[in-house]
Amino acid sequence: MILPTISGSPHVHGEQSIQKIMFGVVIALVPAFFVSIYFFGFDALKLVVVSIAACLLFEYLIQKYLIKGVVTINDGSAVVTGLLLAFNVPSNLPVWIMIVGAFVAIGIAKMSYGGIGKNIFNPALVGRVFLLLSFPVQMTSWPVAKPLFAEKLTDAITGPTPLGILKEGLDEGRTISELTSELPTYVTELLGQHGGSLGEVSAIALLLGAFYLFYRRIISWHIPATYLGTVVVFSGILWLINPGIYINPLFHLVTGGMMLGVFFMATDMVSSPMSAKGMLVFGFGAGLITMLIRVWGAYPEGVSFAILIMNAFTPLINKGFKPKRFGEILKT
Amino acid sequence: MLKTFKLGGIHPEEIKLSSDQPIDVLPVPKKVFIPVSQNLGAPSKVLVKKGDIVKAGQLIAKGEAFISSNLHSSVSGTVMKVDKVIDTSGYKREAIVIDVDGDEWDNTIDRSEQIKRDCPLSAKEIIEKLKEMGIVGLGGATFPSHVKLMVPDGKKADLLIINGVECEPYLTSDHRVMMEKGEEIMIGTTILMKGLGVKKAIIGIENNKKDAITYLTDLADKFEGTKVQTLKVKYPQGGEKQLIKALTNREVPSGKLPIEVGCVVNNVGTALAVYEAVQKNKPLFERVVTVTGKSVNKPANFLVRVGTPISELIDQAGGLPQDTGKIISGGPMMGKALVSLDTPVVKGTSGILLMTDRESKRVVVQTCIRCGKCITVCPMGLEPYLLSNLIQHEELEDAEKEGIMDCMECGSCQYTCPSGRPLLDYIRVGKNRVGQMIRNRGKK
Numbered sequence: 216m217i218l219p220t221i222s223g224s225p226h227v228h229g230e231q232s233i234q235k236i237m238f239g240v241v242i243a244l245v246p247a248f249f250v251s252i253y254f255f256g257f258d259a260l261k262l263v264v265v266s267i268a269a270c271l272l273f274e275y276l277i278q279k280y281l282i283k284g285v286v287t288i289n290d291g292s293a294v295v296t297g298l299l300l301a302f303n304v305p306s307n308l309p310v311w312i313m314i315v316g317a318f319v320a321i322g323i324a325k326m327s328y329g330g331i332g333k334n335i336f337n338p339a340l341v342g343r344v345f346l347l348l349s350f351p352v353q354m355t356s357w358p359v360a361k362p363l364f365a366e367k368l369t370d371a372i373t374g375p376t377p378l379g380i381l382k383e384g385l386d387e388g389r390t391i392s393e394l395t396s397e398l399p400t401y402v403t404e405l406l407g408q409h410g411g412s413l414g415e416v417s418a419i420a421l422l423l424g425a426f427y428l429f430y431r432r433i434i435s436w437h438i439p440a441t442y443l444g445t446v447v448v449f450s451g452i453l454w455l456i457n458p459g460i461y462i463n464p465l466f467h468l469v470t471g472g473m474m475l476g477v478f479f480m481a482t483d484m485v486s487s488p489m490s491a492k493g494m495l496v497f498g499f500g501a502g503l504i505t506m507l508i509r510v511w512g513a514y515p516e517g518v519s520f521a522i523l524i525m526n527a528f529t530p531l532i533n534k535g536f537k538p539k540r541f542g543e544i545l546k547t
Numbered sequence: 548m549l550k551t552f553k554l555g556g557i558h559p560e561e562i563k564l565s566s567d568q569p570i571d572v573l574p575v576p577k578k579v580f581i582p583v584s585q586n587l588g589a590p591s592k593v594l595v596k597k598g599d600i601v602k603a604g605q606l607i608a609k610g611e612a613f614i615s616s617n618l619h620s621s622v623s624g625t626v627m628k629v630d631k632v633i634d635t636s637g638y639k640r641e642a643i644v645i646d647v648d649g650d651e652w653d654n655t656i657d658r659s660e661q662i663k664r665d666c667p668l669s670a671k672e673i674i675e676k677l678k679e680m681g682i683v684g685l686g687g688a689t690f691p692s693h694v695k696l697m698v699p700d701g702k703k704a705d706l707l708i709i710n711g712v713e714c715e716p717y718l719t720s721d722h723r724v725m726m727e728k729g730e731e732i733m734i735g736t737t738i739l740m741k742g743l744g745v746k747k748a749i750i751g752i753e754n755n756k757k758d759a760i761t762y763l764t765d766l767a768d769k770f771e772g773t774k775v776q777t778l779k780v781k782y783p784q785g786g787e788k789q790l791i792k793a794l795t796n797r798e799v800p801s802g803k804l805p806i807e808v809g810c811v812v813n814n815v816g817t818a819l820a821v822y823e824a825v826q827k828n829k830p831l832f833e834r835v836v837t838v839t840g841k842s843v844n845k846p847a848n849f850l851v852r853v854g855t856p857i858s859e860l861i862d863q864a865g866g867l868p869q870d871t872g873k874i875i876s877g878g879p880m881m882g883k884a885l886v887s888l889d890t891p892v893v894k895g896t897s898g899i900l901l902m903t904d905r906e907s908k909r910v911v912v913q914t915c916i917r918c919g920k921c922i923t924v925c926p927m928g929l930e931p932y933l934l935s936n937l938i939q940h941e942e943l944e945d946a947e948k949e950g951i952m953d954c955m956e957c958g959s960c961q962y963t964c965p966s967g968r969p970l971l972d973y974i975r976v977g978k979n980r981v982g983q984m985i986r987n988r989g990k991k
Contacts, residue, residue, distance in 0.1 A: 219872065219874050219884065219885065219907075220872050220873040220884065220907040220908075221637070221873075221884045221886060222873075222884055222907075222909065223884075223969075223971060223972050224877075224879075224880060224881050224883065224956070224971065225880045225881070225958030225961050225962045225971065226873065226875055226900075226902060226906075226907075227560075227716070227879040227880065227906070227962060228909070228910050228961075229559070229963050231920070231964075231965040232965050232966075232967070233913055233916055233965050233966055235965070236916075236918070287913075290913070292916075330914065331914055332914040332966075333914070435923070484916050484918040484919070485916050485917050488919070489919030489922055489930070490919065490930070491922075491923070537930065538925075538928045538929075538930065539554070539928050540928040540950055540953065541792075541798065541801070541926065541928045541953065542798050542799050542800045542801040542802075542953070543800075543801060543928070
């Protein structure tokens, strides 16, 4: 030792890092990824690889040649964005559309705000919604999920999602009981053998990943609990009022992007509130908007929109819902 | 469920390397450097001059201000000079330099091993005695103990809390003191109770010191009004406000002292010093210091004279490891990095921690990803990310509104931050500047 290091306390660090958090999320998405390959085959693998590669490439190019700053593609955040974006599209999406989505997610939603930590909206969701509005046909033709190596059962290549069946049926004036035969059973919904975006189909696989996120303390219970709670209460009340036209809460929980959105996108650190109180408000708002869209909106699914809308409120929520201070003197 | 405080907190790795090492008496050094400012508050006024012959325990500097304390020689010998010496703060400050000659103690000090239990002094006399003996809080803040016992008008104390938490990683001096000086601590506790005029005392100890809990719980049965409370291991439970919350569920209001909720908190080491001062007439001039670190040959707990250069302690613990990168006075969470091996041990030195070169390096700073972990762990319910941003932008008024002065600098936020942001660095600077702003406001 020549000269001792002088620095302020603390002199130890908890060894948590952005990289560890991001790759924790990647690990948590692995089960859903395998299910996706099982049901959608090579297409799923192809889109995931393309999406991640495109996100990394765009981030690299923008940081290197436009911003001319430090390149931070190793932090894993672009990998997570790429993975989540791919999980949010149908498995038969043309590759070039996937690349457009990656460009919007990274270029517009992330880098134009200043990169990691600065973006207001969840980049993967911005990418997804951009694609949904720009390529409505390609983004809503859902390949039929069929297990790997299984024999071809039908000639159908694409089919509707459970939420799509429901919305369309109800719009035609049919009742829930009439539609039940067309809807997949809860078991297949939990496992994932139904139409949907490539990573969102299996509620079980996503729950498994969510447990891992809780275990690693990457996410806290606040947003998922209030989000799911609001969905259950909202849909439960409607269901009790008129089960003929309102489907039960369980259906809402296991279909569409609910599990993927609640555990992996609503909980995105950058775009969700920072205090526990704020997270509760965020979860409640997202749950409410999701249900409003699903029940009375034009789209069958509302998770992406709900989260994006709440993202926009996040700065206000951060200002309005502060943590309780220790020894706070209450104004009388 | 074990008791603990509710808001925030972290679990750093404990690494208590020296918890089984008995307290070892460090040989008296050849020379001591006794800084004149060893307590929170005003420095003491020097009473000796060059050439004076002093004995161990002799008054050498007097605390004259209300919040100040007496200082005694820790050795016998000749005063060489009153000089500027680098102390724990890293700055050169006034210190009395004494050349050691033998080890003669002031003859009023009772050096026998015999334990003296009964204390005939009145509350007022106890307070006077603590002032005379230069007792300060040994937990680190070094607040003069006699001032703590003087309850301000209109306030009432009903509970004495003895802090045996030692929540800093590595440090074991309090643990060893509890194991080896248990009875003295208990008597010191009853003396403090008497001085404060309370009937109840709780000794709070974290669950990672089970032997101390068992030992002191047995002892507490023999002392009326005292009891030991086991606490869940959680940093920073040794913080005064957190400890009061954990033990009594009372919450000290922002900007106020513990007496506001009827509590006074003292460290176990202080309780021992109180015993020695009142029962043995021994001024505070030595204390137990842990010397530790992953590369340290023989992590140890030493009984050290105040003013001993830390190099002497390190030599006794097996020498300075080759790979030492940082020398810390105190624990890794709140300790201060020292600039020199000649830094003298003072009343507030609880440990010397040697960190390796690798451990000394901070992680690379990345952008805040707004994960909110700093908010989750802040034991004061603050928003460290926000405070550090406000200070970077010099928004002092806003930082004050956001409670920056409530921060006790426990470091939980910076420890936890996945982006490795130097949150506490900014907040510390901010506290200085906001404090200055508040003081200036008072002047107008």
